[in-house]
Amino acid sequence: MSNYSAKSGADNIYQPSLARIVRILPQIKDHRLFELRFEDPEMRRSFTYNPGQFVELSVIGTGEAPVSISSSPTRPGVLELCVRKIGRVTEALFRLPLNSVVGLRGPYGNGFPVEAMERNNLLIVAGGLGMAPLRSLLWYVLDNRSKFKEIILMFGAKISEEMLFKFELLSLLDRTDMKCLLTVDKDEEGTWPVQVGVVTRLFDFVEIDPEITYAIVCGPPIMYKFVLEKLLERNLPKDRILMSLERRMKCGVGKCGHCSVGYKYTCIDGPIFTYWDAINLPEMI
Amino acid sequence: MQIVKLPKENLDKFVGSLSKFGEIHAPIKKDENTYLFSKIEDLSKIELNYNRTILPPKKYFLPPTETIFRFSPEKGYEPPKDNLNRKYVLLGVHSCDIHGLKILDLVFSGTYVDNYYFTRRKNTSIIGVSCIPDDMCFCRSMETDFVEDGFDLFLSDMDDSYLVRIATSLGDDMVRASQSLFKEVDKEDIAEYKRKSNEMKNYFKIGLELYNLPEIMDLEYESKIWGEMGEKCLSCGTCSMVCPTCYCYDVFDELNLDGKTGERRRRWDSCLFKDHALVAGGLNFRKERSSRVKNRYFHKQRGFVAQYGRPSCVGCGRCIQSCPAKVDIVEVITKIRSVDYE
Structure with missing residues (x-):
């Protein structure tokens, strides 16, 4: 259908940007704070976010997982992700030495108002x-x-x-x-x-x-x-x-269906929901 | 909308002429009562008089599996060089399936546009064809028995000819390229078209009532029917695979033998699969099969209404035809609606 050309943007919404692990701060058992810095200087400048948003983190060769952002946009430059070693991707992340490169997409979700x-x-x-x-x-x-x-x-x-x-x-x-x-x-x-x-x-x-x-x-x-x-x-x-809220935010952009709660998607309608939302969306809490 | 007439004896010639607009795909007969959309090399294999294909046309836009990136430690993630820009002509698409694509358009557009989907959408022309409902069709209930846009041409069967609605500039080009094959619509054609249209409602054997359905589903959220459905459903996911509007997909990375490079792929998924809502660490938000069945019905018939103003079900009947456990969506909704059912 030729009518659809207008809808197509140039960007690939699934494209991870490369970022380097510049610091690893062990926290408690199985939890580390990873400081990441985008490889592309333009991304370093333009990447901004709201508190409460998350990113999709790729470990090259293993896969992608949603991780909430632990740093504040008031302190730009590096992005801090506090990660618990709990699944396939995070286990692979914990095996990476300092200065390794990972993929990042985002920020996603609504964040706090x-x-x-x-x-x-x-x-x-x-x-x-x-x-x-x-x-x-x-x-x-x-x-x-x-x-x-x-x-x-x-x-x-x-x-x-x-x-x-x-x-x-x-x-x-x-x-x-x-x-x-x-x-x-x-x-x-x-x-x-x-x-x-x-x-x-x-x-x-x-x-x-x-x-x-x-x-x-x-x-x-x-x-x-x-x-x-x-x-x-x-x-x-x-x-x-x-x-x-935590759900399986696989794509982060409201397409893949895995993070549905009721009929909202945690990745684009959340992950921040009010208690009023929760009452109206079965199975939220 | 311009409407012209294509005598059936000219159909093959017309379809043949479409190859310059793209690779032709159309329904073919596989077995008795089994049809599928397939690449057409022999025009005589095309079967426009069919009830439904096993898989809906979504397979052309969201393929069952596809590579979305190639990755390597040096270069990171690079989109595949697959030729997304190849042109296709998809001939013989029913009204319900065109509605199915329009629903997928809603999902894959929005703030984040999925260009894997929309590049294919843009490069595929759609030629619809009218149909006679069988005993599993309930498109009339879902208001998808008629379609006003979402196609380039639409052929309405008039026994000896097709009335051809021309909906887009590209559709007009297709007709103009073979102008001599077409005729003007005359008064008799109009009378016959109206007669056929007025008769259509008589063919429907099943149907469901949409009025107040979202509220009724909210009221029946705790109904025992979901437990019963959980017992019956096998969680096989067939209904999702054959559904024109199910779009859930899973993403996974595949390593090459070198252990470093590989591909990021996606493939169709189903909310009925046990791990659909499973998060790292083992917490599963829909562990029970009954909760997964309930989620599917609520998303289709209730949630989608809240999000987009209509249910995402198009009444094509594929899930009824394909379910190995004989789960019938019309029966389920009718049961939920019935006053006697507690």
């Missing part, structure tokens, strides 16, 4: 690897501190040895312009300096003004149920509770 969140209080609730995408938002809001009102971070890990970005986050305890609450489920040796218990217990330490608060939640599936209960108890509007 950071402009709508301005002039509001933010309550960021993370569990486990959920901190990976929320770290992008955290540094974004701290780097734009004056645009937001109160900022509270609640982050829970099972034990101290399993807390991602532990030293970076512990250093936030000193900041007076935010409230940083870090908890571990268990502290058998009694060395954890702050709260002990599940993340929902941290709600005992905060006041929430539902009129002007956005809650941002990311963690293992089991965490949502309990955190949502707490937020609803505090009368937070359902469309001001934001969640970052």
Whole structure:
């Protein structure tokens, strides 16, 4: 059909750009922070993103996997991906030596509505690897501190040895312009300096003004149920509770069908959804 | 729209003349009641009087498997040099299948345009043909029994001739290139066309009611029917493969023997396959077969309406014909709609 010429763009939406692993920072067991730098200088300059977006990471010869971005667009130059060694692609990534080249596509997904969140209080609730995408938002809001009102971070890990970005986050305890609450489920040796218990217990330490608060939640599936209960108890509007979801975002561009939730695609309609979306989309949480 | 007449005795000559517009593909008869779209080398093999092909025309635009990149550690990812720009003429496409392609167009366009799909789409001319529904066709219910665009020419069978709708400039070129084969439509033709059109509704044996279907499906989200379907369905994915609008695909990298270079390929996938919603680490968002069947029905008949304003089912009947477990979509929807069914 000759009519279709107008629809064709020149770009190949599936084309990965090459990026070099310039730094590997081991985090907790099986988790590393990879710092990546695009090979193409033009890409280095033009690549920008919103907190909460993700990229498709290719390990040449193994395959492609979606990974959330852990760095903040307020700190351009390198892209940081916090990766758990959990599948085929990530296992291959962990075998790559420093200075290896990987493929990157993106950024994809909606990201957090950071402009709508301005002039509001933010309550960021993370569990486990959920901190990976929320770290992008955290540094974004701290780097734009004056645009937001109160900022509270609640982050829970099972034990101290399993807390991602532990030293970076512990250093936030000193900041007076935010409230940083870090908890571990268990502290058998009694060395954890702050709260002990599940993340929902941290709600005992905060006041929430539902009129002007956005809650941002990311963690293992089991965490949502309990955190949502707490937020609803505090009368937070359902469309001001934001969640970052994990699905199998294979293509990243809304074509391959694998990340469907209800009839939305996590890759283009998400991965950030409101709790109101979740109520209206069966099987979301 | 311009409409001209092609006497059937001129059909072969006309089809022969189309080879300069591209490689001709059309339905051929494989076995009794089995047809498929195939490359035509012998015009006498073309079978325009058919009920449905095994695979819909999507195979020409989203092939069952294709290479999307070649990769090497030195050069990274390079698109294949395959000749996507080859011209095709796809002859004998039914109205429902043209609607199927229009639905795929919606999916592969948008913010991100899939140029593997659209380059082929652009280079393939479509010549539709009218048909008589059989006992598995329900296109009338799905409002795909008639098509207004999405083709270059459309042939309506008038027994001794075809009335030919000319929808595009390219279609006009095809007709003009063989002008002497065509005749003007006369009054008798118009009367006969109307008679045939008015009779068409009598041929339909099955159908389903779309009115309020999305809401009814929401209300029946917890219905026991999904459990029953999960018992019956074999999760074989045949319905997805033969569906004109199923577009899910999987992507995988294949290494060459050197262990370094290789190809990134994609192939058709099905939401009924167990690993469709499986993520790294083993969490499967649709582990139960019943949840996968439910997802397929909801996406086709409910979700697509929310996204694009119509169901993605075109009523072609292929899934009914091909299902080894005899799952019948019309029966399922009728059951969901029925007042008595709890």
